[in-house]
Amino acid sequence: MKCGMTHTWSKWGQHIPLTIVEIQDCQVTHVRTGDKDGITAMELGAGWQKRKRLNVSQIRHFESKSLPLKRYLRQFKVTEDALLPVGTSITASHYVPGQYVDVQGVTKGHGFQGVMKRWGFAGGPASHGVSLAHRTPGSMGGAAGSRYATRVFPGKKMPGRMGGKRQTMLSLMIYKIDRRHNLLYLKGTVPGVKGGFIRINDTKNLSKSWMHPKAALPSPPPFPTFLPQDHVDGMEDVVFAPEPEVDPLYLSNA
Secondary structure, three states: EEEEEEEEOOOOOOEEEEEEEEEOEEEEEEEEOOOHOOOOOEEEEEEOOOOOOHHHHHHHHOOOOOOOOEEEEEEEEHHHHHOOOOOOOHHHHHHHOOOOEEEEEOOOOOEEOOOOHOOOOOOOOOOOOOOOOOOOOOOOOOOOOOOOOOOOOOOOOOOOOEEOOOOOOOEEEEEEOOOOOOOOEOOOOOOOOOOOOOEEEOOOOOOOOOOOOOOOOOOOOOOOOOOHHHHHOOOOOOOEOOOOOOOOOHHHHH
């Protein structure tokens, strides 16, 4: 769940925006195997839900496995050696500070908006004879005569519903982990409103791609996950990602 945003400063004086994400009671609710279901995946449930807001089949799905009622269910494809038993909790310790993840959420809804806010159009002149046409989109692309296409082409940027769509942010670094409060601090922004649920996937190692210039994992995450019995005395509750040894601003100017 997206809790909000904050910021911090690195030792080199670089401003770092951070998004706080809480992992709310995330557990494995179902396991799918290739022999039985034709796919190897795990179903995770998170959040808390009232009994009256679920139907009978959903309630039986949780009660048959002796699990509390969940608000959201999502399926993740994994390999056979990464399958976990039903009831296993996924906490903030599943991740490693410094690794990169892909975050998916639903953007904020802005309602029906014009082209200036929705697409960044400049609009019409503010004076010099312009009357009641200051924020209009202008020409729709028509032409004189039948020689040219006298119609509006598909995909034309026009007024309409803005926001409320699924969006994925690629290669966000986990800057900080708070194991005690089950929080993740992601470097950058995350789509959605405060209190909205998001989906986090381990990003793929696409460091050779121009779309993922920084997606290579500096350290492998716990595999298949961090289990409660793996906890040892002396583990720090708050862990930060390693700071670069050289000033990033110096490297960008060099």
